[in-house]
Amino acid sequence: MSLSGVCVTAVESRPADGGTARARQATGELGGTSQDRKHRRIGVRVRGFVALTKPRIIELLLITTIPVMFLAQQGVPDLKLVLLTCLGGYLSAGGANALNMYIDRDIDALMERTAQRPLVTGVVSPRECLAFGITLAVGSTLLFGLTVNWLSAWLSLGALLFYVVVYTMILKRRTSQNIVWGGIAGCLPVLIGWSAVTDSMSAAPVILFLVMFFWTPPHYWPLSMKVKEDYARVGVPMLPVVASNKVVARQIVLYSWAMVVVSLLLTPLGYTGWFYTVVALVTGGFWLWEAHGLQSRAKEGAVGAKLKEMRLFHWSITYVSLLFVAVAVDPFVR
Numbered sequence: 001m002s003l004s005g006v007c008v009t010a011v012e013s014r015p016a017d018g019g020t021a022r023a024r025q026a027t028g029e030l031g032g033t034s035q036d037r038k039h040r041r042i043g044v045r046v047r048g049f050v051a052l053t054k055p056r057i058i059e060l061l062l063i064t065t066i067p068v069m070f071l072a073q074q075g076v077p078d079l080k081l082v083l084l085t086c087l088g089g090y091l092s093a094g095g096a097n098a099l100n101m102y103i104d105r106d107i108d109a110l111m112e113r114t115a116q117r118p119l120v121t122g123v124v125s126p127r128e129c130l131a132f133g134i135t136l137a138v139g140s141t142l143l144f145g146l147t148v149n150w151l152s153a154w155l156s157l158g159a160l161l162f163y164v165v166v167y168t169m170i171l172k173r174r175t176s177q178n179i180v181w182g183g184i185a186g187c188l189p190v191l192i193g194w195s196a197v198t199d200s201m202s203a204a205p206v207i208l209f210l211v212m213f214f215w216t217p218p219h220y221w222p223l224s225m226k227v228k229e230d231y232a233r234v235g236v237p238m239l240p241v242v243a244s245n246k247v248v249a250r251q252i253v254l255y256s257w258a259m260v261v262v263s264l265l266l267t268p269l270g271y272t273g274w275f276y277t278v279v280a281l282v283t284g285g286f287w288l289w290e291a292h293g294l295q296s297r298a299k300e301g302a303v304g305a306k307l308k309e310m311r312l313f314h315w316s317i318t319y320v321s322l323l324f325v326a327v328a329v330d331p332f333v334r
Contacts, residue, residue: 048123049132052101053094061093061189062086063321064212067328068193068205071271074331077197081148085196088144088156089189095136096160096185100168102129107234113227151195159188176239179224183216204271207262208327212320214259218252218291219316222309245307249291249298252312256291260284263323272327273334279326283319290315 065085069077101108101119105126108114118124124132137160144153167182187209194205217239224231224238225248231238240248263280266272290312297307 044123048118048121051118052098052124052129052132053090053136054097057097058090058093060317060320061186062089064208064324065089065189065193067324068190068208069197070328070331071204072194072197081196084143084147085152085193088140088148088152089192091136091140091143092156092160093189095133095140096163098129098133098136099160099164102126102133103164103168104172105129107236110234111227111230113230148196149199151199152192155188155192155195159185159192162188173236176237176242178236178238179220180217183213183220186216187212203269204266207265207269207271210262211259211323214255214262215316215320218255218259219313219320221248221252222294222311222313222316225307225309226313245298245303246295249295253288253291253295256288260288266327272330275333276326276330279322283322287312287315287319 066082069082069085101117104114105117105119108117109120114120119126119129137157140160141153141157144150144156163182163185167178167185171178171182190208190212191201191205195201221239225240225245228238228240232241239251260280263284264277266280267277294307294309294312302308
């Protein structure tokens with residue numbers, strides 16, 4: 001079927017014979033008494049719906065949301081507001097991720113790293129996934145609007161629609177710049193954290209938005225370098241699929257420098273002090289060391305394990321965590 005001009009091939013979520021051991025095991029139908037099997041099926045189903053929200057990705061989004069609330073408050077924000085913002089953010093991002101899985105279920109079934117997703121194994125049906133995603137989208141928007149503020153609600157809904165429509169349905173299968181512009185959705189939680197506290201915008205959240213914008217490509221491209229055969233198999237033109245490792249590494253270095261430079265703008269504008277600056281310089285310096293190291297290995301023709309591209313991927317998560325913890329701590333040590 002076609003969704004907004006993007007062809008999505010319907011994939012049978014369960015094995016063709018409808019009863020292979022693998023499918024029955026995935027849904028808890030093998031072994032034990034009927035009561036045991038029923039309990040296992042319920043547990044598997046619950047875990048399947050939770051998996052649709054991609055909890056590990058959402059953890060990273062919350063890491064960038066909560067510290068900005070501390071910065072906006074210049075201290076400890078209201079705990080109830082923090083909890084409501086986190087809940088709304090989780091539901092919104094979870095809805096976006098579920099709808100992403102619904103649209104991408106055809107290629108998920110063909111890629112090794114996504115072969116165990118709930119729609120592929122048959123734990124959750126496509127119709128259930130679609131309804132679940134829409135319910136979370138509507139519920140999160142109303143939660144934000146009614147308990148936080150409507151600016152945060154519209155930003156949250158905008159992030160969801162951008163990820164589902166612009167990235168998943170339009171960009172992902174059509175351009176190697178998919179993650180560059182599609183990554184905007186993942187930058188919006190920074191703005192939401194600020195708007196939740198102030199019900200307004202300023203330069204500080206915009207700077208942190210740009211940090212995340214420049215962070216996203218050099219964070220994701222190393223992973224894409226490692227699994228590029230998966231993307232090539234399903235026709236998704238991630239940059240490492242269509243360009244050499246040297247070209248990708250050069251792009252990673254350029255985005256890395258832009259990210260580090262932008263991260264240092266908060267202090268001269270008066271939003272942060274010495275603590276944040278030291279953390280930004282040290283973590284940013286180590287990031288640039290890793291990025292240039294990857295570029296050097298790519299220039300030398302290193303491939304496979306010798307390329308060590310995942311070192312930068314793992315550090316990128318540590319970097320953003322440390323940087324935003326510094327954002328939260330800085331108001332207390334200035």
